[in-house]
Amino acid sequence: MLLKKVICSLIIIITIGELHAQDSSLLKSLNDSMQTSGGVNYTTGTFKALHIINMQTIEAPGAGVLNFVIQHRFGQINSGAYNLWGLDNATLRLGLDYGISPRLAVGVGRSSYEKTFDGYVKYKLLRQSTGEVNMPISVSLLGSITHFTQHYDDKPYLDATYRTAYTAQLLIARKFNRNISFQLAPTFLHYNIVPTADDKNNEFAISAGGRVKITKRMSINAEYNYLLPNQVNSMDVYNSFSLGWDIETGGHVFQLVFTNSQGMVETQYIGRTMGKWGDGAIYFGFNISRSFNITKNAKNRASW
Amino acid sequence: MKKIFIFLILLINCHWAHSQQYMTRSGFIGFYGKTPMEDIRAENKQVYAIIDAGHKEMAITLLLKGFIFTKELMQEHFNENYVESDKYPKASFTGTYTINVPPGSDSIYKVTIKGNMTLHNVTRPVEIPATLQMQQGRLIGNAEFKMKPEDYNISIPSIVRDKIAKEMNVVVKLDCNTK
Numbered sequence: 001m002l003l004k005k006v007i008c009s010l011i012i013i014i015t016i017g018e019l020h021a022q023d024s025s026l027l028k029s030l031n032d033s034m035q036t037s038g039g040v041n042y043t044t045g046t047f048k049a050l051h052i053i054n055m056q057t058i059e060a061p062g063a064g065v066l067n068f069v070i071q072h073r074f075g076q077i078n079s080g081a082y083n084l085w086g087l088d089n090a091t092l093r094l095g096l097d098y099g100i101s102p103r104l105a106v107g108v109g110r111s112s113y114e115k116t117f118d119g120y121v122k123y124k125l126l127r128q129s130t131g132e133v134n135m136p137i138s139v140s141l142l143g144s145i146t147h148f149t150q151h152y153d154d155k156p157y158l159d160a161t162y163r164t165a166y167t168a169q170l171l172i173a174r175k176f177n178r179n180i181s182f183q184l185a186p187t188f189l190h191y192n193i194v195p196t197a198d199d200k201n202n203e204f205a206i207s208a209g210g211r212v213k214i215t216k217r218m219s220i221n222a223e224y225n226y227l228l229p230n231q232v233n234s235m236d237v238y239n240s241f242s243l244g245w246d247i248e249t250g251g252h253v254f255q256l257v258f259t260n261s262q263g264m265v266e267t268q269y270i271g272r273t274m275g276k277w278g279d280g281a282i283y284f285g286f287n288i289s290r291s292f293n294i295t296k297n298a299k300n301r302a303s304w
Numbered sequence: 305m306k307k308i309f310i311f312l313i314l315l316i317n318c319h320w321a322h323s324q325q326y327m328t329r330s331g332f333i334g335f336y337g338k339t340p341m342e343d344i345r346a347e348n349k350q351v352y353a354i355i356d357a358g359h360k361e362m363a364i365t366l367l368l369k370g371f372i373f374t375k376e377l378m379q380e381h382f383n384e385n386y387v388e389s390d391k392y393p394k395a396s397f398t399g400t401y402t403i404n405v406p407p408g409s410d411s412i413y414k415v416t417i418k419g420n421m422t423l424h425n426v427t428r429p430v431e432i433p434a435t436l437q438m439q440q441g442r443l444i445g446n447a448e449f450k451m452k453p454e455d456y457n458i459s460i461p462s463i464v465r466d467k468i469a470k471e472m473n474v475v476v477k478l479d480c481n482t483k
Contacts, residue, residue, distance in 0.1 A: 026325075026354045026356060026362065026363035026398065027363040029363075030352045030354055030363050031394075033329070034367070037329065044379075044380050044383060045384045062376035216385045217385060291377055293374070
């Protein structure tokens with residue numbers, strides 16, 4: 001009698017099991033097996049552009065992708081109505097960035113400020129990820145060189161070596177959530193020549209910047225570059241502070257910026273910012289970037 | 305008592321026979337859309353699918369991040385701005401088809417699959433023409449159909465709307481082994 005009951009209930013259980021084996025359980029079993037297989041989930045889009053404003057981000061163009069950037073700064077806002085509050089003047093940097101591999105990128109640029117050429121190498125050392133590899137931050141290494149070619153009749157001694165300066169930056173960033181990203185960058189600058197013996201050839205700085213997305217395609221950015229004290233004494237230099245507004249449309253990123261730096265390469269904006277926010281020595285400007293897939297691999301990546 | 309036992313055994317057998325399941329973890333789903341401005345090609349080769357040949361049911365699921373685009377930037381925008389894969393990481397389908405595909409023959413059966421597609425937190429009923437074929441103990445499924453991003457609440461800004469095809473052509477290739 002007891003056996004019968006057990007069997008009866010067994011039958012009922014099996015039948016119920018059968019009834020429950022609807023498509024939702026199929027999907028559930030798929031989801032379960034997907035869960036266990038895991039994989040590494042890399043964080044993408046920590047920043048939209050290669051620059052927060054002046055500061056380079058951990059981002060680099062993808063392998064085989066060429067990025068063209070125009071960085072434009074008008075004159076100082078406090079220069080008066082006669083100069084249309086700075087809009088009569090302009091400083092420009094044209095840059096090309098290229099991804100050699102998914103981790104390695106190189107770039108060249110030319111600034112009108114002191115007719116400066118620059119070049120850089122950026123390597124993505126660590127990538128923020130979750131899943132099998134849990135990495136809280138992304139880290140990129142940046143090494144850059146600048147060389148100004150402006151003629152100064154009063155400085156005939158300026159040879160190629162003296163015109164060159166170097167930067168090394170460790171870019172550390174975290175995307176906290178879909179809207180908020182933050183970056184910190186210890187910086188080392190080396191100038192082959194400095195104005196007086198009171199000034200250091202080797203300078204240290206700490207840069208920090210971040211973005212807050214306000215819509216899916218827009219963000220507000222800010223960055224601050226803190227130059228450690230008593231390194232530049234012969235002239236008044238200020239810490240570079242910038243605010244920006246990113247607008248992304250397809251392959252373009254458009255950034256409207258306000259900054260107290262006129263130069264747009266590290267050795268200029270970190271170590272040689274002459275403008276002071278309090279005096280209204282602010283430069284309004286914009287960065288526009290456009291990316292192009294130029295190699296066959298980049299064009300046919302899906303069929304790999 | 306005996307009868308009950310026999311019935312039980314039959315029932316269990318019946319259960320087994322009916323739930324002959326075929327599964328893959330490396331199915332293929334690609335979607336394509338071309339306009340003179342942008343040629344979109346995205347392919348995912350890590351599609352999970354299960355087909356229950358007995359019940360004529362199936363389920364498919366994939367991680368949206370698994371779609372590899374020809375343009376890396378497009379892939380980033382797809383995840384960040386369009387399907388929002390951080391919020392809704394998966395797309396899935398569950399459905400049934402009508403024609404029995406017997407294990408013995410290897411002819412190709414045209415079937416219609418009815419079910420629900422879930423993408424970007426929107427679930428819609430869909431009807432997809434497909435083919436199913438048994439081949440050396442494997443169940444092979446192929447399908448091709450069209451999807452509109454707007455149907456799944458994926459908004460495309462007007463400034464780029466004309467550059468992106470109105471409908472995406474979706475290609476599905478599943479090669480499932482017995483589970």
